[in-house]
Amino acid sequence: MTDAAAEIDTVATEPALILRIRGRLTLAEMAGAGARLRAVAADRPVTLDLSRLLRLDTAGAWAIVTLRARLAAEGHALRIEHAAPEVESLLVAVEAALPRAESEPRPRRSLPDRLDALGRRVAGAGHTGAEMLGIFGLFLARLGRSLVHPREFRLTALVHHCEEVGFRAVPIVALMAFLIGVVLAFQGAVQLRQFGAEVFVVDLIAISILRELGILLTSIIVAGRTASAFTAAIGSMKMREEIDAMRTLGLDPAAMLFVPRILALLLMLPILGLIANVAGLFGGGLMAWLTLDISPGMFLTRLVDGTDVENVMVGLVKAPAFAVIIGVVGCHAGMKVGSNAESLGRQTSSAVVAAIFAVIVADAVFSVFFAQVGI
């Protein structure tokens, strides 16, 4: 086997063009000899002398066969001489396999097409909302059923998910809330000192953390951690047809997958919110002590006297709603995963974005509601 690159000699030009191919006409030669074959003018019959051809592969055969097609379109013939039997049969095989259908140019997108696409996306968003509502309904129905048939309830799975969703999130949630408390105390102190009203920093910390920040930031962290985990777990089962297998085995994916996950979130998010409240107050109290000389005893007295326990309630009452939002978004995105790995990645990241966005929107709705009701 030699590595002779293909050479094309012109033997004669009149009346027919006679070309002799020497060496290996292979894929590696497509840029050289292949390009020369493609450049042959289709204005007269062509004869190819293959007596010196060392090796031909499908790429080389393709170059010859397309030349023949080009000549035929102009009404000329391509004659092939001195071809070895293997070369002959390869040419036949490639000619038979040559894709016939011409690729028509892609249609340009017109204005109606764009409008159509926009309309579809709007309708699709409505559809997605309906699907999420459907998952929530399924969750409630299956939960209700397991109240009637407690044996069907998957307690082990629930405990497992409580650990994943709740227990393992405690360090990050507590640290986050502690730091928020520190920041609030520090910033509040700088502003309130101008009026000599340092002591109100306690009210500032207590109200902002207990009413808003504790549960909102906890939910955002949990949305990032848990919605993505739900989507990845359910999505990879969907991808490997495990969910279809469950259905055919008479197992209900909603009861097996949705109920333990969403229920775990429902149970754990209020607890995490409470932990965040305590850690936030602790951070704020520490900072107030260090920078404003508000002693822990004073902080505590001020906290108990000045802030109503209603604030805690207003904060934590939002937790179940946020939990359902996060769980439903995560499970829904998981069920949307198609059969390839790329859609798994896409759905996972979009689940996180959607869950955080929905939590913030819901928080805004709660704020407006509480303001209207006057709490």
Added chain:
Amino acid sequence: MRNADAEIVIRVRGLVTRFGPQVVHDGLDLDVRRGEILGIVGGSGTGKSVLLREIVGLMRPAAGQIEMLGTDVQQATEAERAMLESRIGVMFQDGALFSSLTVRENVEVPMRAVPGLDPATRAALADLKISLAGLPYLAGDKYPSELSGGMRKRAGLARALARDPEIVFLDEPTAGLDPIGASAFDRLIHRLSRAMGLTVFLVTHDLDTLHAVCDRVAVLAERRVLVTGTMQEMLDVDHPWVHDYFHGPRARAALATAGKE
């Protein structure tokens, strides 16, 4: 070309493979000759896929020597490996197509390494390979997840053939195909092998394939290559497993149809 002293393109000597305490191969020897279609058979879990992975350099055996196209696979330098990789094609048991690329882009991937190949030629050649593998023209624009199992196999073959390799490794190419599709696949492999002088390392359980296309058969059993020879020679082997394999009811049916053709 296919006589006994033809050039040996793959030479395996004294191969030992272990997974923890489990010994899969123990002193396995195998020769593959240029231009032949060698069928590898053996029970499930006898290490056919593992042998294939070791030959193409995806796994290192515990001991033994593997030589392919004159290069020691385990001692090869980067440059030698790249050279080897351009001369072989592998079709994995379940296609192993890149799921984020269309079929055409999948077939183009190996061709990107060829210097000076312009995109239009590359796409045209990819379409040719797709069509050679027996897929309809429109399949090139589809993603692997949109294909049936059999179509994925064909797409995997098209990618394995993309650079016109000298040796192709096929892991159970006809498993899961309908009988008509399977025999079309057999004919395709046979024709390509003869037309391009392709050496084919074919792992299969399909007795029809063995009869239809294989020049020689190697039987993996008892942690080594027990026997090699033509299908005719296999029928006379005394070993109980080999006897059952080539004389079972399915084998007889396959033999009968092969005889009729």
